[in-house]
Amino acid sequence: METGHPQGGHAIKHTVIWPSLMLMVGVSIPLLFAKRAQTRTRGQFLWSAALRAALLFLLGSFRVSLGKNAPTPIELGSALQPIGIAHFVAALLA
Numbered sequence: 678m679e680t681g682h683p684q685g686g687h688a689i690k691h692t693v694i695w696p697s698l699m700l701m702v703g704v705s706i707p708l709l710f711a712k713r714a715q716t717r718t719r720g721q722f723l724w725s726a727a728l729r730a731a732l733l734f735l736l737g738s739f740r741v742s743l744g745k746n747a748p749t750p751i752e753l754g755s756a757l758q759p760i761g762i763a764h765f766v767a768a769l770l771a
Contacts, residue, residue: 695756702760710771726768733761 713722737757741749753759 698756698760702763706764706767710768714771722771723768726765730761730765730768733757733764737761 710722713725717725734757737752737755738750740757741752741755751758
């Protein structure tokens with residue numbers, strides 16, 4: 678696993694994908710919350726956010742477990758689990 682930036686300042690997939698993914702999530706969350714606020718109660722909104730966060734967390738766990746060939750319930754170094762947590766926290770703050 679690559680943990681640092683490459684020499685010479687050349688961008689590679691690891692240094693470009695994560696910030697791009699976080700930008701997409703950061704832009705989509707306010708748009709989603711604004712749309713859902715028009716059609717759902719706060720309880721329904723939080724319930725769907727909790728389900729979405731749990732699904733992302735479980736998918737992240739499944740993906741990491743397949744890669745390690747061993748059950749790995751929590752791996753915050755991957756993308757899906759932190760996004761699921763951040764989504765639910767953002768829903769609570771909305």
